[in-house]
Amino acid sequence: MLSPSHLPLSATLRHDRSGLLMRASHVLVVVFVVAALVFAALGAALGDTFFLRLATEALILGGFALSVDILLGYTGLLSLGHALYFGFGAYVSALMLKQTPSFWLAMGVVLVAAAAFGFLTGLIANRVRGVYFALVTFGLAQVFAKVVYNTRALGASDGMIGIPIVPIELGVVTVMSNAPVAFFLFTLGFVTMLYAVSAYLLDTSFGRVLGALRANENRVPFLGYSTHRARLAIYVFASVVAALSGALYPMLRGFVSPELMFFAASGNAVITVVIGGVGTLVGALYGSVILTVLKSVIGTMTEHHLIVVGLIFMAVVIFLPKGLMGFVRPRVARLLDGGGR
Amino acid sequence: MTEALSIENLSVAFGGIRAVDGVSFVVRRNAITTVIGPNGAGKSTLFNLISGQFRPHAGRVMLDGVDRTGAPPHLMQRAGLGRSFQITNLFFDLTVFENLQLAAQRLDPPHQMLRPISRSTIGLRRVGELVERFGLEAKLGELAGALSHGEQRRLEIAVALAAKPSVLLLDEPTQGMSHGDTADTAKLIRKLGREVTILLIEHDIGLVMDISDHIVVMHQGRKLAEGSPAEVRADPAVRTAYFGDAA
Numbered sequence: 001m002l003s004p005s006h007l008p009l010s011a012t013l014r015h016d017r018s019g020l021l022m023r024a025s026h027v028l029v030v031v032f033v034v035a036a037l038v039f040a041a042l043g044a045a046l047g048d049t050f051f052l053r054l055a056t057e058a059l060i061l062g063g064f065a066l067s068v069d070i071l072l073g074y075t076g077l078l079s080l081g082h083a084l085y086f087g088f089g090a091y092v093s094a095l096m097l098k099q100t101p102s103f104w105l106a107m108g109v110v111l112v113a114a115a116a117f118g119f120l121t122g123l124i125a126n127r128v129r130g131v132y133f134a135l136v137t138f139g140l141a142q143v144f145a146k147v148v149y150n151t152r153a154l155g156a157s158d159g160m161i162g163i164p165i166v167p168i169e170l171g172v173v174t175v176m177s178n179a180p181v182a183f184f185l186f187t188l189g190f191v192t193m194l195y196a197v198s199a200y201l202l203d204t205s206f207g208r209v210l211g212a213l214r215a216n217e218n219r220v221p222f223l224g225y226s227t228h229r230a231r232l233a234i235y236v237f238a239s240v241v242a243a244l245s246g247a248l249y250p251m252l253r254g255f256v257s258p259e260l261m262f263f264a265a266s267g268n269a270v271i272t273v274v275i276g277g278v279g280t281l282v283g284a285l286y287g288s289v290i291l292t293v294l295k296s297v298i299g300t301m302t303e304h305h306l307i308v309v310g311l312i313f314m315a316v317v318i319f320l321p322k323g324l325m326g327f328v329r330p331r332v333a334r335l336l337d338g339g340g341r
Numbered sequence: 342m343t344e345a346l347s348i349e350n351l352s353v354a355f356g357g358i359r360a361v362d363g364v365s366f367v368v369r370r371n372a373i374t375t376v377i378g379p380n381g382a383g384k385s386t387l388f389n390l391i392s393g394q395f396r397p398h399a400g401r402v403m404l405d406g407v408d409r410t411g412a413p414p415h416l417m418q419r420a421g422l423g424r425s426f427q428i429t430n431l432f433f434d435l436t437v438f439e440n441l442q443l444a445a446q447r448l449d450p451p452h453q454m455l456r457p458i459s460r461s462t463i464g465l466r467r468v469g470e471l472v473e474r475f476g477l478e479a480k481l482g483e484l485a486g487a488l489s490h491g492e493q494r495r496l497e498i499a500v501a502l503a504a505k506p507s508v509l510l511l512d513e514p515t516q517g518m519s520h521g522d523t524a525d526t527a528k529l530i531r532k533l534g535r536e537v538t539i540l541l542i543e544h545d546i547g548l549v550m551d552i553s554d555h556i557v558v559m560h561q562g563r564k565l566a567e568g569s570p571a572e573v574r575a576d577p578a579v580r581t582a583y584f585g586d587a588a
Contacts, residue, residue, distance in 0.1 A: 012465055012469055013465065015482035017436045017438075200457070203458060204455050205449065205464075211432075211443075222424055224447045225415055226415045
């Protein structure tokens with residue numbers, strides 16, 4: 001028999017690098033939320049609408065990018081069609097809200113429908129790996145986007161307009177989706193919750209199996225885990241996160257269009273994650289703000305803003321290959337590790 | 342009591358080549374059984390058939406008296422099989438702690454899958470045991486990819502052993518090791534052999550003769566002979582095929 005261990009559990013846990021880095025992400029999320037609250041206060045004081053709504057859009061796209069990082073950064077799956085689920089959530093939400101403007105009903109239906117849709121499409125996408133996975137996810141998104149594009153009942157190429165203003169009942173207060181400050185704060189809370197749930201999941205034993213898949217998939221079955229099942233489970237989860245983010249989109253903009261599912265949207269989310277830092281989770285939020293601001297600011301100067309975005313993307317890949325948070329986070333982690341001693 | 346592992350008439354062919362051809366033998370509980378044979382004899386293929394990577398075309402694999410023929414690797418693991426690899430197969434981008442934790446967390450009850458790993462008390466306790474036993478205390482925070490070759494080979498065995506398998510398959514654990522490391526590893530395996538059933542592939546004949554309770558000799562996909570180290574050494578067919586001896 002093995003001799004009883006003399007190493008306390010806390011002593012071994014100190015060498016849990018994934019856990020330490022995740023705590024560093026939490027710190028950076030707190031910084032992000034504080035900055036967002038300051039921004040909201042400023043916006044409210046100045047009576048701004050434009051920038052608050054732009055920032056709300058950045059948060060919604062940040063929630064979407066979060067789901068892409070769960071796949072790419074934590075499981076090693078590059079999806080080039082994940083906007084399919086963002087668009088799916090947006091369309092289901094829009095259809096529901098046009099029937100009855102009930103926020104919670106719409107979100108509930110999006111949650112269940114996205115899980116089912118993510119499961120069925122995930123069965124197809126997860127038959128293959130690597131480049132083929134990227135191609136199949138790309139193809140899936142193209143197929144569904146074209147179907148939506150050509151379906152009159154869904155507004156075809158025009159999309160759907162006239163999504164009503166939604167009251168969001170939160171017990172003590174009710175947030176109107178057209179109130180810039182309130183809806184911004186609500187979205188901030190919602191996306192932070194998506195982050196918290198995702199971060200929790202990634203720190204569980206299941207989450208660690210995902211990290212193992214990314215690090216060395218071939219070894220995972222010999223640890224007693226079905227790689228197929230683990231990949232499918234996280235694919236469904238990431239689909240739900242993307243769809244829940246997408247569900248907020250028509251509330252903000254009042255319309256949905258098939259472009260939400262197009263490759264540009266999927267590609268943008270990947271670029272967001274790369275700029276923010278792959279495998280940092282919090283990087284998706286920072287990356288989304290950076291990209292949204294850049295697009296908007298440069299967009300006012302030139303309509304060829306994608307050229308600038310492309311150049312910035314290349315610069316980040318060359319000079320900051322781990323992205324902004326990939327650069328910042330290990331430094332925060334070192335501070336945390338030193339402080340814990 | 343049933344045998345820990347029993348292989349019956351196991352066969353597989355790749356493109357007409359019979360890599361493993363009607364091999365049968367029994368692995369006794371809490372003993373060390375070693376498979377030897379020249380390169381291409383089918384030893385690693387045999388391991389892959391047992392651990393579920395390949396599905397045999399014929400024959401049976403019985404683990405703890407239950408027919409597990411053709412079960413995929415993750416189900417073989419859950420049935421009590423652990424294995425290491427000839428070419429080091431670790432999570433190189435993860436720390437030593439994380440490698441061990443991943444392998445040990447299977448010991449926790451199923452609901453731990455959705456709880457934070459800091460709550461994985463059984464798994465973490467197991468990590469503590471393994472770390473001491475394999476002398477990896479000072480390396481816990483290092484990336485597995487940054488370890489020396491000898492340390493990686495040791496970690497490879499520790500990872501295979503983490504979930505307390507009833508049968509442990511070790512594929513050339515001393516591959517590429519220095520003499521000193523090889524001797525240490527031999528000692529380690531001999532100790533392990535008292536608490537877990539070991540099936541070993543090894544090329545170092547001195548080591549094999551030293552630590553094995555039972556030896557199976559393979560040649561061109563077939564079982565050439567089996568017996569105690571002394572019996573195998575004396576077998577004329579083995580001497581011809583394996584030791585290249587004309588006697």
